[in-house]
Amino acid sequence: MYTNLEKLLYYTFDHSNINAHDCTDEECIEVILMTSYSFKMSSSRDGNDREMFVGKPAISETILEVGVEYMEDPLTNEEIEHIFHGMKARKANIKESGYVE
DSSP states (O other): OOOHHHHGGGEEEOHHHHHHTTOOHHHHHHHHHHOOOEEEEOOOTTSOOEEEEEEOOTTOSSOEEEEEEEEEOTTTOOEEEEEEEEEEOOHHHHHHHTOOO
């Protein structure tokens, strides 16, 4: 098991998606680490598990949705959390996650 600091080393990002929706890496990580609101998504094309997190970063008034694909690092066999999606949360995903303020 990793501490939060060690776990940060195992995140990768799809910056083309995250930046297009004005999210930062830090906001995405904060939502993942600090929220208990999430739901399982359909598997990726590669068959990897995916999960959508919903939460509000401390530095923002906006509720975000952050999509994570759980992948394996081919060199170390360690799990990587690939953040493939980040944006202002849609009502359907807020409801699906059970998010409440």
